[in-house]
Amino acid sequence: MEVKSRAPGKIILTGEHAVVHGSTAVASSIDLYTYVSLHFSTPSDNEDSLKLKLQETALEFSWPITRIRAAFPESTAQLSSTPNSCSVENAKAIAALVEELNIPEAKLGLASGVSAFLWLYSSIQGFKPATVVVTSELPLGSGLGSSASFCVALAAALLAYTDSVSLDLKHQGWLSFGEKDLELVNKWAFEGEKIIHGKPSGIDNTVSAYGNIISFKSGNLTHMKSSVPLKMLITNTKVGRNTKALVAGVGERMLRHPDIMAFVFSAVDSISNELTSILKSPTPDELSVTEKEEKIEELMEMNQGTVVDKVVAELESCGFQCFIAGIGGGGVEISFGVSS
Ligand SMILES: Nc1ncnc2c1ncn2[C@@H]1O[C@H](COP(=O)(O)OP(=O)(O)OP(=O)(O)O)[C@@H](O)[C@H]1O
Ligand SMILES: C[C@@](O)(CCO)CC(=O)[O-]
Numbered sequence: 001m002e003v004k005s006r007a008p009g010k011i012i013l014t015g016e017h018a019v020v021h022g023s024t025a026v027a028s029s030i031d032l033y034t035y036v037s038l039h040f041s042t043p044s045d046n047e048d049s050l051k052l053k054l055q056e057t058a059l060e061f062s063w064p065i066t067r068i069r070a071a072f073p074e075s076t077a078q079l080s081s082t083p084n085s086c087s088v089e090n091a092k093a094i095a096a097l098v099e100e101l102n103i104p105e106a107k108l109g110l111a112s113g114v115s116a117f118l119w120l121y122s123s124i125q126g127f128k129p130a131t132v133v134v135t136s137e138l139p140l141g142s143g144l145g146s147s148a149s150f151c152v153a154l155a156a157a158l159l160a161y162t163d164s165v166s167l168d169l170k171h172q173g174w175l176s177f178g179e180k181d182l183e184l185v186n187k188w189a190f191e192g193e194k195i196i197h198g199k200p201s202g203i204d205n206t207v208s209a210y211g212n213i214i215s216f217k218s219g220n221l222t223h224m225k226s227s228v229p230l231k232m233l234i235t236n237t238k239v240g241r242n243t244k245a246l247v248a249g250v251g252e253r254m255l256r257h258p259d260i261m262a263f264v265f266s267a268v269d270s271i272s273n274e275l276t277s278i279l280k281s282p283t284p285d286e287l288s289v290t291e292k293e294e295k296i297e298e299l300m301e302m303n304q305g306t307v308v309d310k311v312v313a314e315l316e317s318c319g320f321q322c323f324i325a326g327i328g329g330g331g332v333e334i335s336f337g338v339s340s
């Protein structure tokens, strides 16, 4: 039995960080994906281990199922329909499993991703032997939501064959989840994100799961669909960063300067709300404004077409990496019976 999933990365247009503290943020999916392929071993495979292959980093991990089963102090065999947070005891068990892997120092950032994998896998699938292969078009740790798309794609693949979701297993090609199933995928992904990020707002996994452009505040989302195909120039400065540390830093500043930060977050909230209302009502009432917008849009499209190429060439000549990404595309999808 095999299933493949893919989940998009994201870009936050307004409200990054402030969204963790309750401000509204606006985010869009981008058409760069993390792919997960899950292959359950059959008795004829004579395989009794869980394997995780991280293609980008050329790392492969393998755990005998007996080792995983023995590691967990509390049973992780829960109902896949009920997303649960990783308890302190289970987190310790996972940390021990990850430590045994001796991940090279330069790739230690992956430990949190492997931990999230172990939690999602053991919670949703229990102790079944399988091989999971992860590939990603997203740079890791660069603000494009690689951790969320990793968790969403994982949750989608892991849930696909469970009774907790209802999918047409005979469907050919990419298939979207229904509303309730998507909600479940998103909730499990959020549990994975908590392991990677510490205190995520949930916006990254939500936009990765649902796709399109969303306005998000304290777990509530409003969908927006752009009527025109938008492209965004994204530059990877290749300056290392860790979202968990950045989020913690903002939290500490909030504790040091609560009054000031309350104003900052309120201002960000207003910015996001204004952007939301503009995006939600793209056609202004006055004809003259509509005409103006059409003209500006056409001019901008033409302008970007040439300027973007020059900017990309210049940035890349400085050693930066650029991605041209379509934004606002669909969310997580699933595909059955794909051979690896
Ligand atoms: N394809 C992947 N394979 C393995 N681990 C991954 C993968 N993608 C993300 N991760 C995990 O997520 C971590 C990066 O998450 P982090 O939240 O710091 O950055 P990001 O999600 O790319 O950016 P942001 O959250 O700011 O949008 C990696 O260090 C790794 O632990
Ligand atoms: C920095 C942050 O706002 C977005 C991370 O991509 C954190 C979060 O919302 O969880």
Ligand SMILES: [Mg+2]
Pocket: 145, 146, 147, 148, 197, 204, 243
């Ligand atoms: Mg992240």
